[in-house]
Amino acid sequence: MPSSPKTARPSHRATAPSEARAEYDARRRSRYEWRKWYGSQRWRRMAKAQLAAQPLCCMCEAEGRVEIATVADHVIPHRGDWTLFWEGELQSLCAHHHNRAKQSDEARGA
Numbered sequence: 001m002p003s004s005p006k007t008a009r010p011s012h013r014a015t016a017p018s019e020a021r022a023e024y025d026a027r028r029r030s031r032y033e034w035r036k037w038y039g040s041q042r043w044r045r046m047a048k049a050q051l052a053a054q055p056l057c058c059m060c061e062a063e064g065r066v067e068i069a070t071v072a073d074h075v076i077p078h079r080g081d082w083t084l085f086w087e088g089e090l091q092s093l094c095a096h097h098h099n100r101a102k103q104s105d106e107a108r109g110a
Helices: 017-031 033-039 041-053 058-062 082-087 095-108
Strands: 071-074 090-093
Touching (some): 033 041, 033 082, 041 071, 058 090, 058 095, 090 095
């Protein structure tokens, strides 16, 4: 039995995915200049020191679980404030708590 001919579908993207991603990243960098601070050697040293001082996720510990921390997180969201970013208190979190629990709390204003 013959199969039906394939039909061409128009692409919904005007640009290639890599180009679209590059444009998105450029817009995001220009909108939030402070994001480049995370790429600095100074931040990498601070984050490494935080994780060495507190190697376990503090939120997991509060729940009675033991999980290795992978992210140095600002206790008080800095929102681009230079002083809070560099001098604010840090805490160690696992990726789950940093990417889900903490960010949803911040979005709600908690």
